[in-house]
Amino acid sequence: MRAAYHDVFGDPAEVMLFGETDTPEPGAGQVLVKTILSPVHNHDLWTIRGQYGYVPELPGEIGGSEAVGKVVAVGEGVDDALIGQRISVGGVHGSWAEYFVAPAATLVPLPAEIADEAAAQLIAMPFSAIALLDSLKVGEGEWLVQTAANGAVGKIMVSLAKARGIKLLNLVRRAEAVAELKALGAEHVLCTSEAGWLEQAKALLGEAGAVSAIDSVGAELGMDLAALLGQDGEYVVFGTATGAPLQLPSGEMITKHLAVRGFWAARVFKEMSGETQVRLLTELVTLAAQGKLTLDVGGIFDLEEITEAMKAAQTPARTGKILLRG
Numbered sequence: 166m167r168a169a170y171h172d173v174f175g176d177p178a179e180v181m182l183f184g185e186t187d188t189p190e191p192g193a194g195q196v197l198v199k200t201i202l203s204p205v206h207n208h209d210l211w212t213i214r215g216q217y218g219y220v221p222e223l224p225g226e227i228g229g230s231e232a233v234g235k236v237v238a239v240g241e242g243v244d245d246a247l248i249g250q251r252i253s254v255g256g257v258h259g260s261w262a263e264y265f266v267a268p269a270a271t272l273v274p275l276p277a278e279i280a281d282e283a284a285a286q287l288i289a290m291p292f293s294a295i296a297l298l299d300s301l302k303v304g305e306g307e308w309l310v311q312t313a314a315n316g317a318v319g320k321i322m323v324s325l326a327k328a329r330g331i332k333l334l335n336l337v338r339r340a341e342a343v344a345e346l347k348a349l350g351a352e353h354v355l356c357t358s359e360a361g362w363l364e365q366a367k368a369l370l371g372e373a374g375a376v377s378a379i380d381s382v383g384a385e386l387g388m389d390l391a392a393l394l395g396q397d398g399e400y401v402v403f404g405t406a407t408g409a410p411l412q413l414p415s416g417e418m419i420t421k422h423l424a425v426r427g428f429w430a431a432r433v434f435k436e437m438s439g440e441t442q443v444r445l446l447t448e449l450v451t452l453a454a455q456g457k458l459t460l461d462v463g464g465i466f467d468l469e470e471i472t473e474a475m476k477a478a479q480t481p482a483r484t485g486k487i488l489l490r491g
Contacts, residue, residue: 168468169228173224181228188263192241194269195243196243196266197238197265198232198236198252199264200234200260200262200491202281203232203491204487205474205475213228231288233284250274252272253285256288261468262468263491286460286488287449290486294321295321296430297322297379297428306330307376308334309379311378314354315346321459323346324350325458336354336355339358342354357389367393370393374393374395375393376395383404388413392417397421398423400423400426403428463477465488465490
């Protein structure tokens, strides 16, 4: 089969290769999936660099961790009624290929209303976003603040918050991202590089402030987010675009009784009950089928165009997810 793989760790645009390899066979409890489309996630790129929590065995590691595809074969103990079904699946290895294997228990059957482009990226980022939102204190009619709102999870959060009736303040660092988010349906967007944004944010949130804040930037922005949180507010660290230490104000942390915690999707998913997984996935699939879940595409590349795809995936200010065609 055709596949995109790497033999060494390094810059994805330099180390990813295209070639042929053996088609895998599904083992007990597994299925063989014919790839339709597979996204390029940031964690895929970090894995190729050798700087992620999952460190693959080299050489010959096929990239990719999520896809939409059709089941073409099943392993021992798996109902052959799955053959022919179009499914989404995440948390796999080797989806940047014509075929890959996946645990049958993790497959998400898809209604026809969900296009392949959305189905390809339905699990990893959307499920992270909805699991994050579900873990927060904020409820219907209350305020949530998020930084890096123009990122993949940030855009998804716009759709999820609207569906749950949560008021969302979106913070971005580039002025051009304001219009981009508003075009996606975001009502409240402020650019933190513009003068007076903090005062505008405080006026919007009112005296009570926000119940929850999601931060994917870090550094000195923590001082401002703490100022926007109300009494007993929660500050959740989801990422760190700057890589700099998070700065927080001791005074407001004390007087407001603010709580700070992290959110690592890998651990959350591992500890999540089966009932919660089904509930959240059902909510995602329903929103996607109704056209209420924004999942942008920044370009579709064939497997043999892997170098160009890696360059596109690492281009700053990219507006959507890069997808590979199996």
